[in-house]
Amino acid sequence: MRFFPELRGAFVACTLASVLAAAPADLVVRGATVHTVDDANPRATAFAVTAGRFVAVGSDAAVAPHIGPATRVLDLAGKTVVPGFNDAHIHPRPLFPEDSPFAQVDASPARVKTIDDLVAALRRKAAATPSGQWVTGSRYQETKLGRHPTRADLDAASTEHPVSVSHSSGHQSVVNSLALQLAGITRDTPDPAGGHIVKDERGEPTGRLQESAQRLLSGIAAVRAPRAPAAETIAGLRARFAAYAARGITSIGIAGGSPESADEIARALGDAPPLRVYQMLRENDADEAVRRMAKNSAAVRYGAIKSFHGNSLSGQTCWVSAPYAGRPDYFGVPPARSQTQLDELVLRLHRAGLQACIHSNGDREIAMVLTAIERAQAAHPRADARHRIEHCSIVDAALVARIKAAGVVPVPHAYLWEHGDKHEAYGAARWEWMHAAKAFLDAGIPVAGHSDAPVAEADALLRIQDMVTRRSAEGKVYGASQRISPAQALRIWTLGGAYASFEESAKGSISVGKLADFVVLGADPLGMPPDTIKDIAVELTAVGGRIVHDAADLRAATGPRTTALPSP
Secondary structure, three states: OOOOOOOHHHHHHHHHHHHHHOOOOOEEEEOOEEEOOOOOOOEEOEEEEEOOEEEEEEOHHHHHHHOOOOOEEEEOOOOEEEEOEEEEEEOOOOOOOOOOOOOOEEOOOOOOOOHHHHHHHHHHHHHOOOOOOOEEEEEEOHHHHOOOOOHHHHHHHOOOOOEEEEEOOOOEEEEOHHHHHHHOOOOOOOOOOOEEEEEOOOOOEEEEEEEHHHHHHHHHHHHOOOOOOHHHHHHHHHHHHHHHHOOOEEEEEEOOOOHHHHHHHHHHHOOOOOOEEEEEEEHHHHHHHHHHHOOOOOOEEEEEEEEEOOOOOOOOOOOOOOOEOOEOOOOOOOOOOOHHHHHHHHHHHHHOOOEEEEEEOOHHHHHHHHHHHHHHHHHOOOOOOOOEEEEOOEOOHHHHHHHHHHOOEEEEOOOHHHHHHHHHHHOHHHHOOEOOHHHHHHOOOOOOOOOOOOOOOOOHHHHHHHHHHOEOOOOOEOOHHHOOOHHHHHHHHHHHHHHHOOOOOOOOOOOOOOEOOEEEEOOOOOOOOHHHHHHOOEEEEEEOOEEEEEOOOHHHOOOOOEEEOOOO
């Protein structure tokens, strides 16, 4: 109840009064298969919503007294309802029209199949971009293209524009010769701390910049394309939120941002937010995060700081204790921070009462993060701090035990569908300890789910399937011993996300008194063949009982009425 201490007694009193009086509700859903994710009442067929909260959950008959003349009733004919999905770590970016000057080239495998395709797409963008301004693309995957692009490839797209295309991980980019020249990067440029300039056999930069080496481009920011006008940015963010709602996502954790970008998100949410936000700020804004906690609401909440300690799993730069497969001298790129520097950061956040949410993938990185958390707790004991390890990709039994003892919340990846082939770089023996959801659950450790979008798709059903099957799009299973059940994955993607932001008393399950965030699905993910969970339709998404996505356009109807959704 860290963020909701004032609500427990009020909810109980209000709920009891409502039930005893059987007051008419704003909305009643009945005739459904409801997976509540509430251990005290796991299955129901109906629920009632008043003032944005569940006021009754049970059988159709038990909820019937809450139907009044002004109550809207949805008859679901057996369709499945689950709590709203919570993507606990995501990076929302404005969704601009493809022909917008502010849109990047989509270099994902869905749009770009070969290096030639990539060059052609960048060339088209360059033709529509003023000379001297950046041409950018994102989300390329070298395993799908056959190799990383090079500066020579990007030179073929344009020599009059600085050109950059980022890897799907976001942890490395490739730039053309003009960009290297403007940034002053040559064969003699040393690697920055925590980064690497990839060079060819002659010692010349290939154009690929890993981790902190990407920051060397900041010196040529003056030639970047102008920022989108505020109105277009807000419209783009609203389009992005609508896309999330269309996949049943009702809560997100924004993994890092400035106070200014957070304010922009708040403006895009508007007076009737289509989802709820847990906003992590950057470590330099810790004092601002503390100030903003005093104004937390059910729509936007603060209290977390996103930091980095380590690098990328899918980008194959994370720091590990055993070498990468077939590369006996390569252990990844070491973190930029020393243990002493990391200790100081975590202790500062810990003392301030903030939640440290630390990006860390490799086992050597994770061990350092746990050491810093353990030392902070020893120096300044604090109950239920719930510091998080974002991604927490490669662990072992000893690390799992330390995570449990420290009360840390792991937020593991579930992106094998898109990125399973990147795991070949780590060797089969390590797959059984990667994204170790089952090991965490078996140890009694609460787990949250995330997409890390745009690294992987912001699609909760695909991510649930990923955790259940551990199967890539190519059909290969990576780490079968870490498979979990659909019910466990559903819990991770609902109540687990709420727990990770101290909100499990307010959302994450269909329970009396909680926020009425729910999703109507076209099929039951707990009863489907696991490899088809991703194909389930999201038919309706509601936030606080208010419909924010409706595939059947039911919200076009006005006034109290009974609406029947088509049978499955």
